[in-house]
Amino acid sequence: MFILLFLNLFVYTTIIASLGATTFIIFTMPSAYSAKTKNILGGYTVGIISGIIFNSMSLVLVDKIDMINLSMLYMITGALSVGITIFVMAITNTEHPPAVGMALSLILTPWNYQSLLYVFISILLMILVKRLLRRWLIDLQ
Template identity: 40%
Template sequence: MYLFDAKVTESLKEYIFQSALATLSIFLVLVFLDVLEHTALIAKLGASVFIIFVMPKSYISRPRQVLGEYGIGIICGITCYFLMFVLSRNVSVIPDKVFIVGFGSLAVGVAIFLMAVINLEHPPAVGIALGLVLNQWNHRTIIFIVFALILLLVLKRFLEPVLIDLI
């Protein structure tokens, strides 16, 4: 077992460059998305930035995986959020916390099932389903997340010739 990756000595410049690129990318996301209001949603993007720039050649950092899985996560999260909202208003004997926990769990479970069935692997996007049930959001939040992902993938595509898998 080693403390440092064996490739560090021969690829130190790439490690620094790709880490700086990931830092700049998430900085831009944080500047444009309200950091205090959407913390759970931003955390998912941070994990995606790691995968996109640390493992750029891997299967899970491909556009189909990233956008497809976020799409499923967003659809499951929005659907469960609205189901929770409607049912919690009509069933007053069940505490709100039970609805939130139940529909948050359902959003994750359905998203995982659909992602496995459709063969989409990008783990951070599963959390977006949960984040949309647990947190406040609006249509601009969803649009921004999709735009941020597209921007990250375009940047990755443009720099792909110089990016390497760091792990």
Template identity: 40%
Template sequence: MKDNRDQSEGNQRRIKRSVGRCLFQCALAVLTMLVLLMLLDVLLHAAIIATLGASAFIVFAMPKAYSSEPKPLIGGYLVGICTGCLCRLLSTSRLVMPVLATQRASGVVFGALAVGVAIFLMVVTHTEHPPAAGMALALVLNNWGYLTPVSILSAVILMAGVKKLLDPILVDLV
């Protein structure tokens, strides 16, 4: 009977410790996102910025996962941003518009293409970061200014820096 009580007490201590760890890492995610959102034009680019929330989950809830490392985090976004920008330019090209008839059809076709090409390039370059494929799509489907890609990449670099700085104390929560 005593062994069961000891196990139960050990489980309770582990749960309390993991709840504290979870709250700490979630607070880090909140603070990081707060800084990023204050620096970025949230209302104008909500769909584009939403991918950063998914990245924050990976970085702070699964910090030991490969996709939370700087190479796939920054590299994945570089691929997603470049692919999204290129597909956006192609979708608005005068050469493409007569073939696809409408801007909506062009956005749909090139949005899908952006996701597929981004996935392929991330796999080939070993920079797999799933939210970055969403970034490629968001850049095709939304209007944005020339500073938007720079702002997003800067935000990702900041997130990678926070993760790298705190990596020794972060643990996988899932």
């Protein structure tokens, strides 16, 4: 609700979808490996950094190369962002699948740093609620 309150549902659809997937993992599989605090925070940090880097790269390339097909550029930078995010999460042991979606969403949709702040606040709120409710949360199977 917090993220929906502060972000435009129609502009930030992919960011909201990524956070929805995180919410599902945290509250339906609280003891899962990807629901650990380290994985959530680490995964989103890696995904956001990767997304920002490859988004910046695509913006620079669009200005420098007139002949490049815009959709092809987004496909390439999106694939690189996803691949690098998966690789870095794997080597840092911070696997959280929805964070890969966040990396891709920063390539495909408009965003600003304020929206990323809302993402981190939302993640921290979810982690806090999970800790407060840990006694009652069970894995649904």
